[in-house]
Amino acid sequence: MDPSFPTYFISELRKNRKKRWDGDGLYLLLFLAILLGFLLLLLLRKTQLEISITIEHGKNISFLALRMLKFIRIRVNLPLFLHKTDSDRIKSLLSEDHLKKIKKVMRLQKEAKLPLNYIKSGIEMDRLTVCTRFGTGDAAVTAWLSGGLYSAFALIIPYLKNYYHLKKQKLQIVPYYQGRMFDLDLDCIIQFKISHIIIAGFKMLKQEFQKRVGR
Numbered sequence: 001m002d003p004s005f006p007t008y009f010i011s012e013l014r015k016n017r018k019k020r021w022d023g024d025g026l027y028l029l030l031f032l033a034i035l036l037g038f039l040l041l042l043l044l045r046k047t048q049l050e051i052s053i054t055i056e057h058g059k060n061i062s063f064l065a066l067r068m069l070k071f072i073r074i075r076v077n078l079p080l081f082l083h084k085t086d087s088d089r090i091k092s093l094l095s096e097d098h099l100k101k102i103k104k105v106m107r108l109q110k111e112a113k114l115p116l117n118y119i120k121s122g123i124e125m126d127r128l129t130v131c132t133r134f135g136t137g138d139a140a141v142t143a144w145l146s147g148g149l150y151s152a153f154a155l156i157i158p159y160l161k162n163y164y165h166l167k168k169q170k171l172q173i174v175p176y177y178q179g180r181m182f183d184l185d186l187d188c189i190i191q192f193k194i195s196h197i198i199i200a201g202f203k204m205l206k207q208e209f210q211k212r213v214g215r
Helices: 007-043 085-094 096-111 113-121 139-164 194-214
Strands: 047-057 065-067 072-077 123-134 168-176 180-193
Touching: 007 194, 047 096, 123 139, 139 168, 180 194
Parallel strands: 123 168
Antiparallel strands: 047 065, 047 180, 065 072, 123 180
C-alpha cells in the first residue's frame, strides 16, 4: 500500500469540505444580507395601524390591524362588552382595582413623559372617521348631545392637525328620536416608525438606569 495514500485522502477530504463550506457560506451570507435588509426596511419604513370600532344593533365588529411593508398584515379583534347595564359599567369603572390601574398608568405616563413625547412626535394620523346614530329616549337630550358632539369634534380636529398631521376627517351624526339606540362606526389610521418606539424604549431604560444610579 502506498504510504502517501492517507495523506492524499486527507488533503482531498479537506478540499471537498472547503468547497462545500464556500457554497454553504455564500448562501448563509446571502440569507443574512436579505434578513438585514428586511429588518432595516421594517425599522425605517412607516408602519400603519388601523383602529376600527363598529357597533351595530348591539353587535361588536371591532379590531386592530397592523400593516407593515404593505404586504404584512396582523389583525386582532377587540372584545367590547356591550351587554352590561349602566349600573354594572359604573361599578366596574369605580371599582378599587380599576382605580388602582388608572393611577398606575398615570404615574408611569408621568415618569416616561420624555420617551412618550418622542413617540408622539413621530406619529401621523391619516384618517379619522366617526359615524354614529344614537338616541337617548328623550328628543331634547338627543338634540343637545348631537350639538355637543359636533362642537367637541370641531375642537379636537385642529389639535390633531397641529400635533398629529391629520389629513382626512369625517363626522356624521344621525339623531334617533324614536327611542334608545347606539350605533357607531369609528375608523382611525395612524402611521409611525418602529425605530421610534425602539429608541423611546432605550430612552426609558436610560432614564430608569440614571434614576437607580442616583439613589
